[in-house]
Amino acid sequence: MADQSVISIDSLRKQFADELVLDRIDLSINDGEFCVVIGPSGCGKSTLLKCIAGVTDPDSGEIHLRGKNAEATPARNRNIGLVFQEFEETLFPHKTVEENIAFGLKQKAEPPSEDQIGDQIDEMLDLLAISHTKSSYPDELSGGQQQRVELARQLVRDCDITLFDDPLADLxxxxQKRMEIEMRRLHKELESTFLYVTHNQDQALKLADRLIVMNDGVIEQIGTPEEVYTNPANAFVGRFVGDSNLLTGNVVQRADSEIRVETPVGELGVSNDGDQPAMDSEGVVLIRPEDIGIGDGAARYRNEVDVVLEGKTYTGEITEYSVSASGHRDELQVVKPGKPDKIGDKKETKIGFDPDAAQFFEEISVTGEMQVSDLLEAEQ
Amino acid sequence: MNETSDLSTQSEQPEQTESRGTMLDVSGLTKIYPDGTLAVDGIDFTVDAGDFCVIIGPSGCGKSTTLHSLVGNLDVTSGTISLDGTDITDQPTHTRDIGLVFQDFQLFPHLTVAENIVYGLEQMGLDDQEKRRRTERLLEMMQLEELADRDPEELSAGQKQRVALARSLVLEPKLxxxxxxxxxxxxxxQKRMERELLRIHREFDTTFIYVTHDQTQAMRLADQIIVMNDGQVEQSGSVAEIYNSPNTAFVSAFVGDSNTFTGTLEKETTDSSVTINTELGSFTASPDNLHSPISEVIESEMSFLVRPQHLELSDEHENTLECAVQDVIWNPGSSTQVLLDVRRDDASKELRLKSWELSTVPEGDVRVSWKPEHTILLEQTSVVEGIDLEKDILGS
Structure with missing residues (x-):
C-alpha cells in the first residue's frame, strides 16, 4: 500500500491560536485517485489542502509526497497543481489566454521548447473546449471560460497531484453541472491524482472515487460514495451526506439481526447485524427519504407510521412529500421519482419502510463531543 | 426504489387546489432606465392569492427590476400593478402592504430577536395585547421562542433569516x-431552509413572490414559475407545465436537464403523431406541444427535447439511437446518470440518460429508446427575437 500512495499523511495536527483545526489526520491517497473532502464550513478541509500544498505548516505529524517527506520541500518545489475558487484573481489580466497558460510552463525548472509549449497549450484548450478563446484576454471571457483557463493553466503543468478548493462553487x-462532467473526463484522461474539497455534497457524491468526510478537525469516515451513503460510520456522516430523516430513540428489544427502537413516532424495527447496542441505549434512527413508501403501499412494509400529508413538491424529476407524525416536531421527507400521484384531499395517510432501510446509531460523531441536538442545530 | 404508484388508488381525481382569485395583476409593465436600457419590456402576469410564485431567469433578465417595481422603490416607465384589486402603481412603498426579505437579512443589530419582530408593529397603532399575540405566534411558528431575547449577532444564518421572515410576516402583508x-x-x-420556507408558506397562507437565478430552488418551491429572459416573460405556469410543456427552447434548456435536438418536420403525418428528421435519424413525436396547427409548421425547422429520465437503455420504444457509453455517474440516493455519445455520418451528439433503476450499465455500444410522447417539440426558440439555440442557449 505504501508504495502506491502518492499522498500519505500521518497524525497531522494544526492549531490556530487556541483553535484546533486539524487533529489526528491519517490519510493515504493512491496514485490516480479522485478523492473528495467534504464537511461543514470550518471543519478543516481547506487547511488540510493548504498543508499538503505547503502554504501552511502543520504543528506536528508528517506528510509524504510520492514517498518523500514533504517537510523539507518548499511549496513551489512540491510540483502540485492548485485550483482555487477565486480564479479571477489568479489570471494575469494583461496576458491572453495562451500567455496565461504558457506562463506556468515557462516557470518550470526545465521548461519545454516553444514548440512543445504551443502543442501542449493547444491540446489543453481543446480538452477543455475553449480553443476559440486562445487570443482573448480574461476580461473578455465568461466566468465559466475563465475558470476553465485557470484549470488549463494548472493542468498543463502536468503535475501528478492537483489540489482543488471548491473550484465550481461560484458558477x-x-x-456547474457541465463542469462536473468535465472534471470526471479530465481526471480520466490525465490519469493524475485529484484531491478536491467542496461543501457541496451532491457534487462530492458525483465526482469521488473515495470520499473523506471531515468534521471539527477530524476525519469521520473514508469510503466510496456508495459506502459512505449506505453505511455511514455514525449519525453525523449519515446526516451530512445525502438527505435523511432522523428520529431519536431507545433500544427496547434485541433479536436476531434486528433491534426494536422506541421513537417519538412509535416502536420501529431496525436491522442490526453487528454488535448490537445494549438494551435501553440511546441513539438515533436514520432513514433515507427514497427508501420510504407512502400511501396505501405503505402497508407492505414492516414499519408503518400514521402521518398527515403536509405538502408535496414536484420538481420535474422527482416528487418530495412532507409529512408530519404526532409526537415528532420535524416533518419527515419522502422522495419518489416522477410526478406526484393522485392523492386527492386525503391528508391522513401512512408511510412505511423495512427494517433494512433504517439504521441505528449510538455514536453521533467520532469527535465524541456531539449530541443529537447538535446535529440538528448545525443545520439552523 | 419502489414503484411510484403507492398513492394512486387513494383517489381517482387529480388534485385541484381551489383558486382564491388574483392577488397580483401586472399589466404592460415597462421600465427604461435613464441611460436608455430597456430592462423590462411590457410584461403581463398574474399571481393567485396564496400561491408561491418564483421568478427566475439569467442575470440581467429583468427579474430584479420587476421585483423593485413591485416594492415601489423604482418608478415604472409604463404599465400598471394591481394588488388585491387596488392599483398601487403610484403608491409609495410603505402604503403598499407588501413585505420584503433580502439575502442579507437587514436586522437591527441593537435590538433583540423579539424587538426586531415587534418593531414594525409599533407603527401600526395596534393595542399591546394584539402586538403580543402576533409576536408570540411568529416566534412559535418560526421556532424562535428560545431565542427571543438574543441579539442578532448571536444567531446562525438560518436563524437570522427566520427572524427576517418573522419581522415581515408579523405585519400580515398581502404579498x-x-x-x-x-x-x-x-x-x-439551503436545502433545510427551502423546506422551512415551504412550511412557513403553507402555515401563513400568504402570497409569496420569490426571485432567484437558481432553477433547482425554483422547482422545489414554486406553485407558479415565471421564466424571464431579456426583459420579457418566456413562460408563466406551474412546475409541471414549465417542465413538461415548455413554451420555448429557452425555457426547456433553462429549467431542468434536457437533451435538445434540431430537425425538420416531415410532410406525411397523422393527427396523433408527427415525424421529425434530424442528422441523427428520424423520430416520432406527439404534436401536443405545438402552438400552431400541424399544417402550418410542416417542413419547417424545429427543435425538440427529451428529458434524461425518459431515455431508456433498451430498444423497447419507437424512437431508438445507437450510442456509446462515455461515463456512468452512480449517485447514491438519487438517479444514476449515463453519458452517451451518438454518432451518425458526420453528426455527433452527447446525450444524458438518468435512471433510478439501473444496477449495471454495459460498456461500449448500447441502444437507447424513448416514447413519442416524450419527444417534446419546441416550435419557438425564445420569445426574444434573434436568439440562437446553439450559441445563446445551449452554448457555455
Whole structure:
C-alpha cells in the first residue's frame, strides 16, 4: 500500500491560536485517485489542502509526497497543481489566454521548447473546449471560460497531484453541472491524482472515487460514495451526506439481526447485524427519504407510521412529500421519482419502510463531543 | 426504489387546489432606465392569492427590476400593478402592504430577536395585547421562542433569516417578496431552509413572490414559475407545465436537464403523431406541444427535447439511437446518470440518460429508446427575437 500512495499523511495536527483545526489526520491517497473532502464550513478541509500544498505548516505529524517527506520541500518545489475558487484573481489580466497558460510552463525548472509549449497549450484548450478563446484576454471571457483557463493553466503543468478548493462553487447551476462532467473526463484522461474539497455534497457524491468526510478537525469516515451513503460510520456522516430523516430513540428489544427502537413516532424495527447496542441505549434512527413508501403501499412494509400529508413538491424529476407524525416536531421527507400521484384531499395517510432501510446509531460523531441536538442545530 | 404508484388508488381525481382569485395583476409593465436600457419590456402576469410564485431567469433578465417595481422603490416607465384589486402603481412603498426579505437579512443589530419582530408593529397603532399575540405566534411558528431575547449577532444564518421572515410576516402583508433570500447559505442549510420556507408558506397562507437565478430552488418551491429572459416573460405556469410543456427552447434548456435536438418536420403525418428528421435519424413525436396547427409548421425547422429520465437503455420504444457509453455517474440516493455519445455520418451528439433503476450499465455500444410522447417539440426558440439555440442557449 505504501508504495502506491502518492499522498500519505500521518497524525497531522494544526492549531490556530487556541483553535484546533486539524487533529489526528491519517490519510493515504493512491496514485490516480479522485478523492473528495467534504464537511461543514470550518471543519478543516481547506487547511488540510493548504498543508499538503505547503502554504501552511502543520504543528506536528508528517506528510509524504510520492514517498518523500514533504517537510523539507518548499511549496513551489512540491510540483502540485492548485485550483482555487477565486480564479479571477489568479489570471494575469494583461496576458491572453495562451500567455496565461504558457506562463506556468515557462516557470518550470526545465521548461519545454516553444514548440512543445504551443502543442501542449493547444491540446489543453481543446480538452477543455475553449480553443476559440486562445487570443482573448480574461476580461473578455465568461466566468465559466475563465475558470476553465485557470484549470488549463494548472493542468498543463502536468503535475501528478492537483489540489482543488471548491473550484465550481461560484458558477451557475448549468455550468456547474457541465463542469462536473468535465472534471470526471479530465481526471480520466490525465490519469493524475485529484484531491478536491467542496461543501457541496451532491457534487462530492458525483465526482469521488473515495470520499473523506471531515468534521471539527477530524476525519469521520473514508469510503466510496456508495459506502459512505449506505453505511455511514455514525449519525453525523449519515446526516451530512445525502438527505435523511432522523428520529431519536431507545433500544427496547434485541433479536436476531434486528433491534426494536422506541421513537417519538412509535416502536420501529431496525436491522442490526453487528454488535448490537445494549438494551435501553440511546441513539438515533436514520432513514433515507427514497427508501420510504407512502400511501396505501405503505402497508407492505414492516414499519408503518400514521402521518398527515403536509405538502408535496414536484420538481420535474422527482416528487418530495412532507409529512408530519404526532409526537415528532420535524416533518419527515419522502422522495419518489416522477410526478406526484393522485392523492386527492386525503391528508391522513401512512408511510412505511423495512427494517433494512433504517439504521441505528449510538455514536453521533467520532469527535465524541456531539449530541443529537447538535446535529440538528448545525443545520439552523 | 419502489414503484411510484403507492398513492394512486387513494383517489381517482387529480388534485385541484381551489383558486382564491388574483392577488397580483401586472399589466404592460415597462421600465427604461435613464441611460436608455430597456430592462423590462411590457410584461403581463398574474399571481393567485396564496400561491408561491418564483421568478427566475439569467442575470440581467429583468427579474430584479420587476421585483423593485413591485416594492415601489423604482418608478415604472409604463404599465400598471394591481394588488388585491387596488392599483398601487403610484403608491409609495410603505402604503403598499407588501413585505420584503433580502439575502442579507437587514436586522437591527441593537435590538433583540423579539424587538426586531415587534418593531414594525409599533407603527401600526395596534393595542399591546394584539402586538403580543402576533409576536408570540411568529416566534412559535418560526421556532424562535428560545431565542427571543438574543441579539442578532448571536444567531446562525438560518436563524437570522427566520427572524427576517418573522419581522415581515408579523405585519400580515398581502404579498411577501423574497429577493434571493438563501443565496449566501451553504448547500446543506439551503436545502433545510427551502423546506422551512415551504412550511412557513403553507402555515401563513400568504402570497409569496420569490426571485432567484437558481432553477433547482425554483422547482422545489414554486406553485407558479415565471421564466424571464431579456426583459420579457418566456413562460408563466406551474412546475409541471414549465417542465413538461415548455413554451420555448429557452425555457426547456433553462429549467431542468434536457437533451435538445434540431430537425425538420416531415410532410406525411397523422393527427396523433408527427415525424421529425434530424442528422441523427428520424423520430416520432406527439404534436401536443405545438402552438400552431400541424399544417402550418410542416417542413419547417424545429427543435425538440427529451428529458434524461425518459431515455431508456433498451430498444423497447419507437424512437431508438445507437450510442456509446462515455461515463456512468452512480449517485447514491438519487438517479444514476449515463453519458452517451451518438454518432451518425458526420453528426455527433452527447446525450444524458438518468435512471433510478439501473444496477449495471454495459460498456461500449448500447441502444437507447424513448416514447413519442416524450419527444417534446419546441416550435419557438425564445420569445426574444434573434436568439440562437446553439450559441445563446445551449452554448457555455
Amino acid at each position: 451557475d447551476y448549468k455550468l | 411577501l417578496l423574497l429577493d434571493e433570500p438563501l443565496g449566501d447559505m451553504d448547500y446543506k442549510l
